[in-house]
Amino acid sequence: MTAAPAVRRRARTRAGLADRDGFLAWALLLPSVVYIVALVGVPFLLAVAFAFSDVTTGDPSFDFVGFRNFTEIFHDGVFWRALVNTLVFTGASMVLIVVFGKILANVLVADFHGKWFVRFLVLLPWTTPVALSTISWLWFLDSIYSPVDWVLRHAGLISGNVVWLGRPWTAMGSVVAVQAWRLTPLAAVIMMAGLVAIPRDIDEAARIDGAGFWRRMFEVTIPLTLPVIAVAGLFGAIMTFTDMTVPYVLTRGGPTHSTDVLASWAYFRGIEGGDVGQGAAIALFLFPLLLAGAVAILRAVRRLEPQ
Amino acid sequence: MNTVEVKGLVKTFDGHVRARRRRRGDAVRALDGVDLAAEPGEYLVLLGPSGCGKTTLLRTIAGLEQPTEGEVLIGGNVVNGLPPRVRQIAMVFQSYALYPHKTVRDNIVFPLRAERMDKAERAEKARWAAELLEIEPLLRRKPRQLSGGERQRVALARALVRDPAVFLLDEPLSNLDAKMRATARDELKRFQERVGTTTIYVTHDQAEAMGLGDRIAVLEHGRVRQAGTPQEVYDDPADTFVATFIGSPPMNLVKRGDRLVGFRPEHLLPAEVVPAGRRVTMPLSVERMEYLSGDRHVYGTVTGLGEDTRVIARLPATVVTPIAAGETHAFAVEAERLRFFDAAEGVRAEPETIGGAR
Amino acid sequence: MTAAAGPARRGAREVERLRRHYALRHVAARCGVYGAAVLAALVCALPFLWSLVSAFKQNQDLYDPDSNPFFFNKPATPDHVTFLFTDTPFLTFVANTLIVGALVVVITLLLALPAAYSLARLDRPWGTPMGIGIFMVYLVPPSLLFLSLTRVVVWLHLEDSLWSMIVVYPTITVPVSVWLLIGFLRAVPKDVEEQAMVDGYSRLGAFLRAVLPLVFPGIVAVVVFSFTLTASEFVYALAFVSASPQMVVSTGVPTQLVRGDVFFWQSLQAATVITAVPIAFLFNLFLDRFVTGFTMGAVKT
Numbered sequence: 001m002t003a004a005p006a007v008r009r010r011a012r013t014r015a016g017l018a019d020r021d022g023f024l025a026w027a028l029l030l031p032s033v034v035y036i037v038a039l040v041g042v043p044f045l046l047a048v049a050f051a052f053s054d055v056t057t058g059d060p061s062f063d064f065v066g067f068r069n070f071t072e073i074f075h076d077g078v079f080w081r082a083l084v085n086t087l088v089f090t091g092a093s094m095v096l097i098v099v100f101g102k103i104l105a106n107v108l109v110a111d112f113h114g115k116w117f118v119r120f121l122v123l124l125p126w127t128t129p130v131a132l133s134t135i136s137w138l139w140f141l142d143s144i145y146s147p148v149d150w151v152l153r154h155a156g157l158i159s160g161n162v163v164w165l166g167r168p169w170t171a172m173g174s175v176v177a178v179q180a181w182r183l184t185p186l187a188a189v190i191m192m193a194g195l196v197a198i199p200r201d202i203d204e205a206a207r208i209d210g211a212g213f214w215r216r217m218f219e220v221t222i223p224l225t226l227p228v229i230a231v232a233g234l235f236g237a238i239m240t241f242t243d244m245t246v247p248y249v250l251t252r253g254g255p256t257h258s259t260d261v262l263a264s265w266a267y268f269r270g271i272e273g274g275d276v277g278q279g280a281a282i283a284l285f286l287f288p289l290l291l292a293g294a295v296a297i298l299r300a301v302r303r304l305e306p307q
Numbered sequence: 308m309n310t311v312e313v314k315g316l317v318k319t320f321d322g323h324v325r326a327r328r329r330r331r332g333d334a335v336r337a338l339d340g341v342d343l344a345a346e347p348g349e350y351l352v353l354l355g356p357s358g359c360g361k362t363t364l365l366r367t368i369a370g371l372e373q374p375t376e377g378e379v380l381i382g383g384n385v386v387n388g389l390p391p392r393v394r395q396i397a398m399v400f401q402s403y404a405l406y407p408h409k410t411v412r413d414n415i416v417f418p419l420r421a422e423r424m425d426k427a428e429r430a431e432k433a434r435w436a437a438e439l440l441e442i443e444p445l446l447r448r449k450p451r452q453l454s455g456g457e458r459q460r461v462a463l464a465r466a467l468v469r470d471p472a473v474f475l476l477d478e479p480l481s482n483l484d485a486k487m488r489a490t491a492r493d494e495l496k497r498f499q500e501r502v503g504t505t506t507i508y509v510t511h512d513q514a515e516a517m518g519l520g521d522r523i524a525v526l527e528h529g530r531v532r533q534a535g536t537p538q539e540v541y542d543d544p545a546d547t548f549v550a551t552f553i554g555s556p557p558m559n560l561v562k563r564g565d566r567l568v569g570f571r572p573e574h575l576l577p578a579e580v581v582p583a584g585r586r587v588t589m590p591l592s593v594e595r596m597e598y599l600s601g602d603r604h605v606y607g608t609v610t611g612l613g614e615d616t617r618v619i620a621r622l623p624a625t626v627v628t629p630i631a632a633g634e635t636h637a638f639a640v641e642a643e644r645l646r647f648f649d650a651a652e653g654v655r656a657e658p659e660t661i662g663g664a665r
Numbered sequence: 666m667t668a669a670a671g672p673a674r675r676g677a678r679e680v681e682r683l684r685r686h687y688a689l690r691h692v693a694a695r696c697g698v699y700g701a702a703v704l705a706a707l708v709c710a711l712p713f714l715w716s717l718v719s720a721f722k723q724n725q726d727l728y729d730p731d732s733n734p735f736f737f738n739k740p741a742t743p744d745h746v747t748f749l750f751t752d753t754p755f756l757t758f759v760a761n762t763l764i765v766g767a768l769v770v771v772i773t774l775l776l777a778l779p780a781a782y783s784l785a786r787l788d789r790p791w792g793t794p795m796g797i798g799i800f801m802v803y804l805v806p807p808s809l810l811f812l813s814l815t816r817v818v819v820w821l822h823l824e825d826s827l828w829s830m831i832v833v834y835p836t837i838t839v840p841v842s843v844w845l846l847i848g849f850l851r852a853v854p855k856d857v858e859e860q861a862m863v864d865g866y867s868r869l870g871a872f873l874r875a876v877l878p879l880v881f882p883g884i885v886a887v888v889v890f891s892f893t894l895t896a897s898e899f900v901y902a903l904a905f906v907s908a909s910p911q912m913v914v915s916t917g918v919p920t921q922l923v924r925g926d927v928f929f930w931q932s933l934q935a936a937t938v939i940t941a942v943p944i945a946f947l948f949n950l951f952l953d954r955f956v957t958g959f960t961m962g963a964v965k966t
Binding site: 020021022024025026027028029031032033035036039040042043044046047050055060103104107108110111112114115116117118119120121122123124125127128129130131132133134135136137138139140144145147150151161181184185189192193196213238239241242243244245249262263266267270271276279280283284286287290293294297298 | 694695698699701702703705706708709710712713715716719727728729730731733734735775776777779780782783784787789792795797799800801802804805806807808809810811812813814815816817819832833835836839840843868869893896897898899900904914915916918919928930933934936937940941942944945946948949952955956
């Protein structure tokens with residue numbers, strides 16, 4: 001008889017905190033939330049505060065200066081140049097990423113021998129650290145020794161070197177091409193996820209119904225994977241919009257700011273130029289457009305839910 | 308001329324890129340020499356347990372799979388290598404595979420657009436099919452707004468408008484709940500009688516097969532075990548597999564020398580209700596009874612016929628002989644109801660006279 | 666269109682002609698698939714092939730505008746690759762990358778696994794908005810935060826230290842890992858943990874002992890993915906660390922193998938290939954899992 005209360009007591013302790021879903025839900029989530037608030041939320045507010053301050057690398061004391069930083073960057077032609085460049089860079093890259101990503105995804109879901117090796121090669125541009133692959137491109141687009149120019153010269157298409165990174169338009173073209181090259185595999189992987197999720201029956205029903213490859217592609221596959229395609233495109237757009245690595249390594253924003261984007265300009269101003277306040281004000285301009293992109297992604301994801 | 312015929316069909320799944328990791332010896336022979344023909348207007352049911360190759364056979368006829376060996380003939384012409392769309396077949400998938408982003412109307416006209424039929428004709432055909440299947444009010448809906456039965460009818464309409472030489476149906480009732488299934492089965496049968504198109508129907512459900520088929524082909528391990536009318540496969544099973552796969556409860560098999568003696572549970576009756584003279588009597592020690600919708604299922608062991616074997620007897624409500632668990636009762640089967648199989652091979656053997664016939 | 670009349674209503678000769686036609690088309694389609702695969706592989710990997718060839722070239726070969734960039738016009742030399750390992754801090758960068766990567770992965774799992782379980786299974790009314798909130802964090806880019814984070818890092822006295830990256834990188838990896846893990850966790854049947862709870866484990870015990878082993882493949886995929894993200898990160902690494910012994914590959918190679926205007930081209934190319942191949946290899950091993958994880962997370966969040 002003495003055993004019964006002991007069992008009951010033991011059962012009560014064991015039905016403690018580890019069993020209460022409401023407590024557990026918070027306890028398990030809290031570390032992540034605290035961490036994110038501390039290292040994303042606080043820095044974000046700090047960035048907003050910096051944008052209204054005169055903080056510099058040399059003089060970190062905080063003084064509120066109102067909209068002075070914004071007025072200054074508005075009067076700086078380079079800012080507007082960078083804004084336009086960012087939009088061109090993002091728009092052009094996104095189109096290329098979606099089109100080539102779609103083609104690549106279709107290739108990668110097909111059945112063929114050596115698929116594993118092809119997939120490995122296709123993944124290289126994305127999995128390689130951006131800075132390194134961009135350095136390689138720096139050589140391929142070199143003004144004198146560029147292998148690209150060598151090929152074009154020997155094909156008789158050009159007589160002298162193009163000097164890709166030395167002229168505004170070819171420099172922008174190069175930056176866009178490298179960015180699209182490195183993000184296309186990611187878009188392809190995302191779109192593969194969409195293609196794999198199409199029920200096999202539906203594709204086969206379309207084949208039985210007499211639809212050929214193109215009709216199946218445009219009337220069945222693409223409409224069914226549209227949300228995934230949108231997600232892939234928006235991911236590409238956001239990653240391009242906020243990225244400075246490719247312009248930073250490839251052209252350093254040059255020639256004469258023709259490839260400066262908001263992110264790289266913020267870096268040059270904020271870190272290399274030491275004017276943290278102005279850098280923060282420039283970077284802050286990324287935010288509203290980013291928010292719009294994020295909302296668009298979420299809407300696309302919503303549509304992924306089974307109807 | 309047969310509408311659909313397959314000759315010596317073999318399908319192995321080892322040449323595929325996806326199955327490359329599988330060792331060579333493990334090649335799966337999904338179809339292992341199938342010969343089968345469907346006559347014009349016939350309702351042919353492919354019946355077998357899961358993994359017997361029935362769906363592979365259907366998909367090979369459709370052109371979704373290419374046979375490893377053998378030929379598929381449609382209308383007397385070999386169609387190996389032709390893609391599904393030129394085979395003039397229509398298929399209804401287990402999931403119905405309606406295009407979720409298209410309305411019912413667009414689903415139905417999709418095959419016609421692929422044929423480049425002009426718009427007016429397309430609309431006319433769709434209206435005709437919708438009327439036939441009584442789905443006109445649904446034409447503007449999307450598939451997700453339909454019930455299971457309505458989806459099935461849309462899938463049938465989509466198959467119908469192609470004016471196919473043969474309908475291929477892959478377990479179209481398995482996604483419906485039990486109550487819907489009976490109605491849908493009846494609808495399917497009436498539909499086929501109305502349009503008169505040759506139909507090949509895959510199922511693992513013997514009740515569906517018996518109810519729908521003009522003929523049933525029973526498959527196991529990629530081979531056709533028997534093809535015949537529902538009555539033939541039930542009354543005269545070609546081998547022990549068919550004997551035990553069809554019928555619920557299955558045929559009783561009693562080993563006797565190098566033979567197996569088979570008899571259906573409903574033919575094993577108390578000796579006194581079986582006409583004397585042509586009956587084979589055997590004592591049954593009764594172990595357990597079940598009452599199922601008026602019938603009595605008697606579980607027990609027969610002795611004296613061959614080896615002692617557990618069997619089931621199904622006594623209709625009209626047999627009122629009192630039987631209780633624990634007692635031994637004389638049971639009998641009419642001699643002509645007995646089927647004989649080779650004990651080693653399982654195939655049908657010559658009938659023999661059992662001495663006990665009195 | 667020929668499809669209007671099927672084989673059932675056609676002459677044997679015409680069907681025979683059709684079969685030949687489609688046999689040819691089948692061959693053409695296979696050729697098309699292989700052609701497309703080879704082309705895709707070339708477009709993506711050609712620069713790396715170029716890098717590989719360049720890495721072993723002699724200076725006179727490389728720095729000659731007329732020499733063929735695809736072949737060795739002078740005998741190949743391993744000197745520049747040896748130089749990379751002996752005379753540059755490349756190996757230090759690699760070691761730093763591995764240390765940072767490993768610790769970031771550990772922190773990521775410790776934070777993301779419980780969070781994902783909480784969001785995926787312990788259905789709270791705030792589960793969905795919270796999941797969306799965490800996903801949004803993934804979209805907040807380093808370029809927006811690096812200025813203020815640099816100040817934070819200075820305040821914490823972590824500048825020019827590996828710890829600056831170890832502390833900050835999980836801001837990038839945690840949100841996407843939570844997203845992926847939610848997908849993997851939802852794929853585990855609820856019955857499994859309910860069975861464990863009936864068998865006498867607490868909710869937490871059921872998670873640790875019954876659910877975690879089942880999502881192990883997903884965890885491995887998340888590890889690989891987080892490591893890839895960490896190894897590729899550039900902006901924070903550039904802003905936080907300027908002392909060469911504390912640099913990682915992604916910043917060390919572009920800054921330390923370029924002395925002013927002098928680029929050690931062959932060594933740079935070698936460094937790129939050496940870094941690229943193992944990461945892509947690892948990633949490819951888990952690609953399928955990553956793809957399914959992405960769909961599961963995407964479909965259900």
